[in-house]
Amino acid sequence: MKKHNFSAGPSILPQEVIMKSSEAVLDFNNDGLSILEISHRSKAFIDVMEKARSLALELMGLEGKGYKALFLQGGASTQFLMVAMNLLEKRAGYLNTGTWSSKAIKEAKKLDDIYEVASSKEANFNYIPKEYDIPSDYDYFHCTSNNTIFGTQLKSFPKCEIPMVCDMSSDIFSRQLDYSQFGLIYAGAQKNMGPAGTTLVVVKEDILGKVSRNIPSIMDYKVHIENGSMFNTPPVFAVYTSMLTLEWLKNLGGLKGIEDLNEKKARLMYSEIDLNPLFKGFAAKEDRSFMNATFTLENENLKETFETMLKEAGISGLNGHRSVGGYRASMYNALPIESVKALVEVMSELESKA
Amino acid sequence: MKKHNFSAGPSILPQEVIMKSSEAVLDFNNDGLSILEISHRSKAFIDVMEKARSLALELMGLEGKGYKALFLQGGASTQFLMVAMNLLEKRAGYLNTGTWSSKAIKEAKKLDDIYEVASSKEANFNYIPKEYDIPSDYDYFHCTSNNTIFGTQLKSFPKCEIPMVCDMSSDIFSRQLDYSQFGLIYAGAQKNMGPAGTTLVVVKEDILGKVSRNIPSIMDYKVHIENGSMFNTPPVFAVYTSMLTLEWLKNLGGLKGIEDLNEKKARLMYSEIDLNPLFKGFAAKEDRSFMNATFTLENENLKETFETMLKEAGISGLNGHRSVGGYRASMYNALPIESVKALVEVMSELESKA
Ligand SMILES: Cc1ncc(COP(=O)(O)O)c(C=O)c1O
Ligand SMILES: Cc1ncc(COP(=O)(O)O)c(C=O)c1O
Ligand SMILES: [Mg+2]
Ligand SMILES: [Mg+2]
Ligand SMILES: [Mg+2]
Ligand SMILES: [Mg+2]
Missing domain, CATH: 3.90.1150.10 (Aspartate Aminotransferase, domain 1)
Structure with a gap:
């Protein structure tokens, strides 16, 4: 019997996605090969990747607004680093609402100056701080929309003159928002989007290219954008299953x-x-x-x-x-x-x- | 009909692995949940991860010799960077035998000084250079055991007083070697080991911890070792399927x-x-x-x-x-x-x- 799966992540996926995904492991597109053994440069997989990327933008209402969607590896934890590598020149502001925010802060601090605009640490993160300033001369502002561990969620986002970066790992695609208020959104797939092993990054292209750092290729959003999210071998199966989940979501309204x-x-x-x-x-x-x-x-x-x-x-x-x-x-x-x-x-x- | 699959990678996997893996997507261990929706902290998955890690060492004859096996994300291309971040203090020597060696060199150069000990570029990489010196005061020596694009392979490895690092992405687990001659071995899974989405790193622990750089956590081999290859959410399905492939290999002799x-x-x-x-x-x-x-x-x-x-x-x-x-x-x-x-x-x- 199928269980009632309340797992915090990796977590439940739609049963129809699980079935299609299992079938594709046996035989993808009735083409005599498993999804696990086809080239990522095959037309069949390029179509999957492009569909996943465009569905992500479409669901967020970000088509034609200067955003690109990427399906990367490394989890949200890699984004703690990539965000800072790509955007941090002098100083950034972080809202500290839990374990994951704190980790994002810790990693960014290894690169440069980070200022905590507010924190609810003194109350074991049981609420979301609401009164704080975001200096307009910072490089970016970072927040975590949903705090998986503590069970809090930002119901609205601050007005922000600088790029707002948001870790949406645990509530991506769960609600309507004006997504164009964000400069960059990232989320590990393993909660609302697919299996563990891929991470969605949605980034407004015009916020990139402003730091003086010599960014390693694999860490460079621009490199991934130029290569259509295939700078190196993508996690084929995780992207495919995420695409199926995004399709399911679209069909659900x-x-x-x-x-x-x-x-x-x-x-x-x-x-x-x-x-x-x-x-x-x-x-x-x-x-x-x-x-x-x-x-x-x-x-x-x-x-x-x-x-x-x-x-x-x-x-x-x-x-x-x-x-x-x-x-x-x-x-x-x-x-x-x-x-x-x-x-x-x-x-x-x-x-x-x- | 099943095709004869000569794909360069992602590439063919054993049919019995594909079948087990497809079954686990429907129901893992007859436990009422898909392998895609269980917690990576569950005992069932920790067992998978530990089995994959120990099989990797066992197959290479590296048990009890001071090595640790990790299943990471990011592909071999991420290792081009991680190797340098963890081991490069002053200068390293690289053997340039093809496109992938060249890319490894390019990424390491962003961090510090790299010396090409030899190259076959002038002949479009159609052979493996054999006469060269590896200065004993370098931090490490890097080579690519099999050149996927050009179809060349190192049949033997140089005597090397410094740690020898080897990109074995396209011939990992394909032959008997004295694996203890290497300080670090890495390989994307998607050729000989599993689906795209995980990368094996086998590292001799005593070569780590010698650089002064403040290594980002997600890039730090020591952090991954301390966390049993679960510093963050691992690519569960790719690790599971790799484990099945390593079991198949063991049973094959x-x-x-x-x-x-x-x-x-x-x-x-x-x-x-x-x-x-x-x-x-x-x-x-x-x-x-x-x-x-x-x-x-x-x-x-x-x-x-x-x-x-x-x-x-x-x-x-x-x-x-x-x-x-x-x-x-x-x-x-x-x-x-x-x-x-x-x-x-x-x-x-x-x-x-x-
Ligand atoms: C809000 C949030 N951010 C980041 C992470 C870390 O994600 P990953 O394990 O993919 O690095 C998690 C994982 O649970 C999370 O819930
Ligand atoms: C020898 C070698 N090294 C590195 C890579 C890059 O691997 P990835 O795409 O996983 O980054 C490849 C990919 O084909 C390869 O054959
Ligand atoms: Mg939290
Ligand atoms: Mg009550
Ligand atoms: Mg090559
Ligand atoms: Mg002939």
Whole structure:
């Protein structure tokens, strides 16, 4: 039986994508070869790459606005470095909202001067700071739209005169936004977009080429753009499966369609957390993530019972991160509302037992 | 019908690996989840990663000799940079035997001083230079064991007092060698080891930690070693499929078993190239690659006929690289000898027609 998969990442993908992707491993396009053994320079794969790149821009409403989409390797962690290598000349401002922001800051600091415009570290990152200035003479401003570990999410973004760079690893393609407010967006695929092994970068071309650093080719966004995201061998299978996921998303009604669904799931989840006296939410209410709901079970004695019930209901991946403890329900795009219903049912059953 | 796949990379994988891997996309370990949607921190995946890492060392006879195996992202092209970042303090020596060596040199030069100990560029890289000195006060010596594009291969390696670094992207796990002569070996998976999307690095730990550079975390071999090759989310599916391929190789008799097979295939191929008056080998005979046989059809008028015959025989991926022209038969580990027989048959049939 298929499980209810609340894993924080790598995480659930649409079942139809999984089936198509499995089929392509056996035989891609009925052409007598596996997707794993075709040349990345074949027309068949170039078509896949181009489709993935254009779907990414289309879903974000960024077509014809000077943006390019790239499917790279190395994870979002490589972007912590690449962003600074490509954009940092003197000084950049970072908003520190969690573990991943902190890591982005740490890596950029190895290259040059970084200023934390604000941080919620003093409260174990349970809220999003809102009052801060972004000096207009900085090279760029960096933020993390969704904090996977702590379960907070930026509901709006600051007005910003300099390029705004955003790590959207855990809420990419989950909601409608004015994406043209960003100069650069990056996201590891393994939450909302595909399997682990590829990272989407969407960048406004005119913010590039402004640093004096001699950028290594593999780290240079311009090099990847010039080579159509095939400067070297791309992660073929991960790009293909991401393309299938983006197609699925488009057929679902794009970001409007998925946003409605994600809102319904999040409402259901948080209303149970709030109304059920056994559970308590971790994040400040107005900053709650629609992707990762973090909560604790107030009565430690019920832990074992709760976890046995979860297991019996086929619910997996609910363990919280050690920085927060408790539980984390990751409700990415592909998670059906039925899975949230199953979880909420277990929670309320626990209440009636207790 | 399954094709005879001579693609230079990404390239053929064992059919049993393809089948297992396709099955794992549907359901991994009969556990109700796809390999694409499980956490990389799950025990099931940690086991896969550890097995892949230990199989790599075991096949090379490097267990207990101070080496560590890593499965990273970014392709061999990222290693051009990482090698220099981790090992280059003052000066390193590079052997230039082709396009990929040249690219490795270009990237390392961005960081510091590089000296070409020898080059066969003047002869369009059709042979391997053999007489050169490697100064013992350099940081390391870098070579490319197999030149994918030109079809040459180092049959032996120089005596070297400094760490020898080798790009084995296109002949990794294809033959028996004293692997302990190398300080660092790297290889993109997409030829002999698995699908595109992961890169094997095998490094002797005691050569690390000697440069003064502040290495970015994601570029630091020591960081990856400390984190068990999971500093960030690894490319789960590519690592799993590589592990399956290494298991297949072990069951085949390891490097001894595959070397015998690869020799048989190469002999068959080159003897046809030599004996058939219509074809001519590109590389110097003593340096011929057992992986990539490069050759030309002497009579241009027969090109169309030859290519139609290839197509009819279900032979794919035989086009030569533009730097060499003609044809390239890539005969990686997973290519059955039957495929070479099919190709040789077409070549001799062409002779009888001509
Ligand atoms: C917001 C965010 N940024 C960055 C990362 C790191 O991604 P990767 O493991 O692909 O480097 C994660 C991983 O969970 C994340 O959630
Ligand atoms: C010998 C050699 N080195 C390096 C590379 C580059 O590998 P990647 O595309 O994974 O960066 C290749 C690719 O064909 C190769 O054959
Ligand atoms: Mg976080
Ligand atoms: Mg409550
Ligand atoms: Mg070459
Ligand atoms: Mg001949």
